[in-house]
Amino acid sequence: MTEDIIQNTEEELTEDENGQLYEHLRIVVDKGQVPLRIDKFMTEKLQHTSRNRIQRAADSGFVHVNEKPVKSNYKVRPLDVITLMLDRPQYDSSIEPEDIPLDIVYEDSELMIINKPAGMVVHPGCGNYHGTLVNAVAWHLKDVPDYDPNDPEVGLVHRIDKDTSGLLVVAKTPLAKTKLGVQFFNKTTHRSYNALVWGNFQEDEGRIEGNIGRDPKDRLRMAVFPPDSGIGKTAVTHYRVLERFGYVTLVECILETGRTHQIRAHMKHIGHPLFSDERYGGNEILRGERCGSYQQFIRNCFKICPRQALHAKTLGFVHPKTGKQMDFTSALPDDMEQLLEKWRRRQSNDEEM
Template sequence: MKEFILNCDTDGVRIDSWLAGNLEDYSRSYIQKLCLDGNVWANGIQVKSNYRVKTDDNIKVNVPEAEILDVEPEDIPLDIVYEDKHIIVINKPKGMVVHPAVGNYTGTLVNALMKHCGDSLSDINGVIRPGIVHRIDKDTSGLLVVAKSNIAHERLSEKLKTHDIKREYIALVDGIIYENSGKIDAPIGRNPVERKKMCVNTENGRNAITHFKVLERFQNATYLELKLETGRTHQIRVHMAYINHPIIGDMVYGRRKQKYKTKGQVLHAWRLSFQHPITGEEVKFETAVPEYFQRILSQLRENL
């Protein structure tokens, strides 16, 4: 429990704003959540985030302790692209799950991060997803940023909401796309029949926009660069299937019979850029085309 006695200089300021300036490890949005959950008191009375503080107020704040994560650290090699005391950028391999789930508590990125980072991972996103700001699918490879401090996590999450984290992908899709570039603007929501799948859903879907640019055309496939304007679940995979150019290797949204042995969709998150949550510096990261992707590219080029 943290306790403060206010002075006259703070009279009339919103309590969430005042606490954000005095609890440096926590953002204003996290403090608003503390207020919403009944963890902030003024003079013994629970208050909301819009409470205006007064001189000599006695303010108490309860910051709940993080639950102990019942997932073991594992010595799994990580391809670390960048790391400092607030963030770590990982190039995730195809086949690795980002965070544990029921029946799958080992071999995940989180297991590896717990070993590498020890206790220095944000606990804001729950006990199963320490440090995880965003994720990419198991069979999608590429870059993602992980938060090591709570303040970094909060600020990165805000940037994700405002689409200020730029994510660029490369993919191989079925068929030939003749337009050199384009935009897919179609809302995405749960598939009403198959609830584990997403689909373009004009009635209950959320706004979703994907931009694409053709990098190379083959006999019956197209090599694309894709940029997310929004970040819905399975967005690129759903959008490409929607325009009848599903991603090669996608066993959920793509062709039932696959020509290439890919062990999942040929989709790679190859560029990531954002404003560093602490320094404010614009940071950009890029990875090479992974081996599994290069192998199929080579096969396609040989068939031209």
């Protein structure tokens, strides 16, 4: 349904490498239409879709008038042609159960905590309509009569990128999803990530604040804009140095907000792209030596961890039913652990010379 499609555009970017947009909805404005903000106009036309969702879709460049993207304050005029253009073709988005193994850290009648491996898409999208985390969850809960994977009132409470590993919470009941969603909205949850980034930090900890919005030069990336720019969504990331390797640094990132690609975009913004992050330029040799042995060392590192070195390590929240604090931690996956060990050995060898 259209309202579900609009909802999905807020959560994560899809992988249409050509940056192509596909028409999902077309409205021709009546001849007698009085001037009206497009977000209000579309809210009246589309049932079960909030004005806030439409505003965010417009701000992301998905709402077009007469073949050009418009902002949510655009006023519709008679005979305007309004289209909803998304970065994936129309597709039956019904979620079917698929027998895919899950690493379930915790489960009770209200929720599940899952440790997602890198490479697994969280939700069906362009080019990834099967084999996703929600397909696996649907299979795991197929014998639970009250769980409908196509019901937006249950399921994923938040998301992480395809090539990011780590912890996610899934709500099994509407009450759990509502109460957990409120905690995420009010920023009372605790989430920390471990990331290996390019470069060394002068300070041991810091704070990054900058709005996150689509990069106007590359719509598959997010960019950082000034907090008072009115562009994008407010985003704050706190970081702390865990381990220094000279040319790269292991940091802990704690999120105040949860925006698409937030850590990846924020770290690039301050000059420290995530190691091996192709989308944000971290898969190039950005720091270090010109000698052939160092160049080969980095290439070997990229082979060990051929994705952004980012892991959602901890997740904490208040249980939606019992009211108790729940805190979970997951170990670094093998690729990141091997990557760090390789840097540790190199640093140890350098210190012995």
